[in-house]
Amino acid sequence: MTVGHLVAGIDVGGTKTRAVAMDAEALIVGDVRSSTDAAGGEAVVASTFRVLTDLAELVGIAPGAFEVVGLGIPGVVNAELGTVRHAVNLGVDGHPVAVGPLLSAAAGVPVVVENDVNAAALAALALAAPAGTEDLIYLNVGTGIAAGVVLRGRVWRGRRGLAGEIGHVVVDSNGPRCRCGQRGCLEAVASGATITRRWPAAGGRRAAVALFAAAAAGDRDAIAVRDEVIGHLARAVELLAFTLDVDCIVVGGGLADVGRPLLLALRAAVTRTGREASLVEVFDLPARVHLAPAGAPLGAIGAALAARRRALLSAERAEVG
Amino acid sequence: MTVGHLVAGIDVGGTKTRAVAMDAEALIVGDVRSSTDAAGGEAVVASTFRVLTDLAELVGIAPGAFEVVGLGIPGVVNAELGTVRHAVNLGVDGHPVAVGPLLSAAAGVPVVVENDVNAAALAALALAAPAGTEDLIYLNVGTGIAAGVVLRGRVWRGRRGLAGEIGHVVVDSNGPRCRCGQRGCLEAVASGATITRRWPAAGGRRAAVALFAAAAAGDRDAIAVRDEVIGHLARAVELLAFTLDVDCIVVGGGLADVGRPLLLALRAAVTRTGREASLVEVFDLPARVHLAPAGAPLGAIGAALAARRRALLSAERAEVG
Numbered sequence: 323m324t325v326g327h328l329v330a331g332i333d334v335g336g337t338k339t340r341a342v343a344m345d346a347e348a349l350i351v352g353d354v355r356s357s358t359d360a361a362g363g364e365a366v367v368a369s370t371f372r373v374l375t376d377l378a379e380l381v382g383i384a385p386g387a388f389e390v391v392g393l394g395i396p397g398v399v400n401a402e403l404g405t406v407r408h409a410v411n412l413g414v415d416g417h418p419v420a421v422g423p424l425l426s427a428a429a430g431v432p433v434v435v436e437n438d439v440n441a442a443a444l445a446a447l448a449l450a451a452p453a454g455t456e457d458l459i460y461l462n463v464g465t466g467i468a469a470g471v472v473l474r475g476r477v478w479r480g481r482r483g484l485a486g487e488i489g490h491v492v493v494d495s496n497g498p499r500c501r502c503g504q505r506g507c508l509e510a511v512a513s514g515a516t517i518t519r520r521w522p523a524a525g526g527r528r529a530a531v532a533l534f535a536a537a538a539a540g541d542r543d544a545i546a547v548r549d550e551v552i553g554h555l556a557r558a559v560e561l562l563a564f565t566l567d568v569d570c571i572v573v574g575g576g577l578a579d580v581g582r583p584l585l586l587a588l589r590a591a592v593t594r595t596g597r598e599a600s601l602v603e604v605f606d607l608p609a610r611v612h613l614a615p616a617g618a619p620l621g622a623i624g625a626a627l628a629a630r631r632r633a634l635l636s637a638e639r640a641e642v643g
Numbered sequence: 644m645t646v647g648h649l650v651a652g653i654d655v656g657g658t659k660t661r662a663v664a665m666d667a668e669a670l671i672v673g674d675v676r677s678s679t680d681a682a683g684g685e686a687v688v689a690s691t692f693r694v695l696t697d698l699a700e701l702v703g704i705a706p707g708a709f710e711v712v713g714l715g716i717p718g719v720v721n722a723e724l725g726t727v728r729h730a731v732n733l734g735v736d737g738h739p740v741a742v743g744p745l746l747s748a749a750a751g752v753p754v755v756v757e758n759d760v761n762a763a764a765l766a767a768l769a770l771a772a773p774a775g776t777e778d779l780i781y782l783n784v785g786t787g788i789a790a791g792v793v794l795r796g797r798v799w800r801g802r803r804g805l806a807g808e809i810g811h812v813v814v815d816s817n818g819p820r821c822r823c824g825q826r827g828c829l830e831a832v833a834s835g836a837t838i839t840r841r842w843p844a845a846g847g848r849r850a851a852v853a854l855f856a857a858a859a860a861g862d863r864d865a866i867a868v869r870d871e872v873i874g875h876l877a878r879a880v881e882l883l884a885f886t887l888d889v890d891c892i893v894v895g896g897g898l899a900d901v902g903r904p905l906l907l908a909l910r911a912a913v914t915r916t917g918r919e920a921s922l923v924e925v926f927d928l929p930a931r932v933h934l935a936p937a938g939a940p941l942g943a944i945g946a947a948l949a950a951r952r953r954a955l956l957s958a959e960r961a962e963v964g
Contacts, residue, residue: 479888482926564809564812565807565886566792
């Protein structure tokens, strides 16, 4: 067994943590999940270490035998230092928590930290983009909304690791109050949380899936809510596309569970704009919009890809030095 | 005279063309302007060649003695081929016009073509950004609105040269009809053309300057228009900042003639948002907003900088090869 070439990718969410083991051919050879202990930095590190241990046990190695571990985590990440802050759903405030060094010390393995949406964007590039794509924006529509920007095949983090945090751009100044205090943030009008509030699903079905099904069946209220949400997401796709003119925009997150009806609705919404505005036509936006593959743990896979890449870079530097 | 090291930078506008000659120390040693013949591709090339000839005469050389000529032009530019299309104000439609090769043949000098706002963004990096800045967005608010994106010191053009074309992102779906056909495009609610329509200035004074003066003097209508325009521009600054998390956002174009009152109003508008949204605070947006230097011909200077850089790269490649 090529134990030395296994990397782990861990996606720490507000309620669940998912981890995959990836071999040298980028195949997933192990996959575990567990609940997150979101009571602040130490608790998060401890529950992450437990998941890593479970994963290691599953693939038959010690946690320290992974070549490198990638950790995808919400909040503002300093990838150089391996710290995170402003991860509200994990109980982490503005003070940086050294999740990377702490997990590394506990497990005896190098740890690479990446923002969870940025990690998912790397996975989207590998799994959802047309071959040859180098520039991509991953738009994550889950409880919140954020984007991951990949340029020339690498994550663009920005000056303070905040690139892609578009969830609180105001898109409707008369819209509902957002938890951040503003009115009509993108997140307040088009996130999974908004859909759940406006279309509470019964019987364990996901709200967005239920909404799209009801709209397809002709329910007028459902059609109105769906079209409003899609309209806002189409504007978000446009602003990202117009700012960076990237090849490919992949929509993922909980909303992507809706599948093809979501993709068709989004493509139609950006097409309408394309028909009306001449310069906008050149963008050919519909052809650039894609959906994340259903069910794939993008965050965990992307964390593993980020870790492998960083390990390769370090190895190259070591050879040069 | 170090004739061999002079480069020319030309900024072709819908009504005027401006050209500067720049020496090896990036000092402007010549500056001419003329009206643009905007009746399609050939007319534009002919009037651009006349301006280049005037500039050459001014600095005492033949047009062909410039080391390289940089051409900043509105529309969708293919920098590789030196072509432009969709430059509505120049009478250029969707068919590419080879402005670079045509001007090069006429003048007997290499010509580098860059979108005008992208060129201005390079000049903004050199003239308006804090020392050490590598990543910058230049937001041009003139008759229209567009942005130039500079990452790691280089223009980010995107897949089809469309990066930064945010003028037709819808920011107010109930807003006025835009010339593009949509309602409430950024350009329809916050451009110079919009200000001129809503606050027609008398006596040759610029509309935006008159508007800000009237607002400062307490005119309620002026305050309302000013605050609405500034609000929309603040949202544009936010969406650009949140997407790329760049160090520096420079506002230029005709609106920048307003000067310090514009800068203060914009900083206050993004500050308000910062106070309300915790994650947004981390951006420290007000500190990132700057104004283009008054009166500097950013487009022409940027075109010269783009030309010089391309010439240096070619020289390096030639040496390596």
